[in-house]
Amino acid sequence: MTTKPQAIAYWLLPETAAREVFAEKISELARRFETPVFAPHVSVFIAPANSRHPAEILRGLGAVRIELRIHSIRFSEQFTKTLFVQFERSVPLQELGDRIWKASRAPERYVIDPHMSLLYASLPAEKKKALVDEIRFPFREVSFSSICAMRCARPTATVAEVKQWRLLAP
Numbered sequence: 001m002t003t004k005p006q007a008i009a010y011w012l013l014p015e016t017a018a019r020e021v022f023a024e025k026i027s028e029l030a031r032r033f034e035t036p037v038f039a040p041h042v043s044v045f046i047a048p049a050n051s052r053h054p055a056e057i058l059r060g061l062g063a064v065r066i067e068l069r070i071h072s073i074r075f076s077e078q079f080t081k082t083l084f085v086q087f088e089r090s091v092p093l094q095e096l097g098d099r100i101w102k103a104s105r106a107p108e109r110y111v112i113d114p115h116m117s118l119l120y121a122s123l124p125a126e127k128k129k130a131l132v133d134e135i136r137f138p139f140r141e142v143s144f145s146s147i148c149a150m151r152c153a154r155p156t157a158t159v160a161e162v163k164q165w166r167l168l169a170p
Helices: 016-033 054-061 091-104 125-134 159-163
Strands: 006-014 042-048 066-075 083-087 115-119 141-153 166-169
Touching: 006 016, 006 054, 006 091, 016 115, 042 091, 054 091, 054 141, 054 166, 066 091, 066 125, 083 125
Parallel strands: none
Antiparallel strands: 006 042, 006 141, 066 083, 066 141, 083 115, 141 166
């Protein structure tokens, strides 16, 4: 295991049809660049590893239904945002994150930057720009109706750390 501090990441998962489209793109990019495959998700909250058990928190949330609109495809220098789908900000999404924050009893609020990563890799900016230009999705709105909790290094900054992610609560 990594020696970095661990955290609990709460992921909002897209509904089946969109999940399959995003998963296919993530898998295709992972094959092309020999990087790990991961589930399509939007991080809703990041809690300290010693916060309240995630299964309890998820049970307390009840049914989740969030609609997000795709703003653009982007890239950055940040490992976990190598290439990503940027969604428009959403009050219901932030409210969900705040509910998890309060339930987890974590000390810090998490302001959501709604995005879904498509690739975690070290690539030159020109290559990332070319990828942005080639990626298109057949929809602009994405429905999310499930959430899970994952154990991860904070911050996750390497392929090895991605491979260490573990599901804590579905």
